[in-house]
Amino acid sequence: MELFTPDVRLEKVEDITCELLESRGITALLIDVDNTLVSRATSELTPSVIAWMQSIKQAGISCCLLSNNWHGVIHEYAAQLGVPIIDKAMKPLPIAYIKALHTIGARRATTAMVGDQFFTDIFGARLCVMPSILVEPLSLTDLWYTKIFRKLEKKLQKQS
């Protein structure tokens, strides 16, 4: 089950500190959007997440959003945060991870994927041989197919 195991588990993105990244040699982040940065229940970026992103960027960490979402609104989130975005990513397929790395001129070994889902965010990072950080989903509101994945994730967590 190593393929679905993140390197770091945290409650929320704001717990990702510059010290943590520095200690692991991470200089760039690819970040999932839905239920990682933006709650599916409210569909709004919180001041706390916006402040976190500013501090991470100020510390020199390159960031790119990486989302399977295809709706225009995620481009508004990226604009609000001042970071590039790759949408329709089809995670866990590696192609969009590579595209995102290329977009911000980052290398796999020093870039971590941040997300709330084992089967897309974390599995994809494993396939790309990249570090990964799992956070708790911001809301229990999920797409129907995500709900199925959540059940499988719970089983996996019980085993590990």
Ligand SMILES: [Mg+2]
């Ligand atoms: Mg997500």
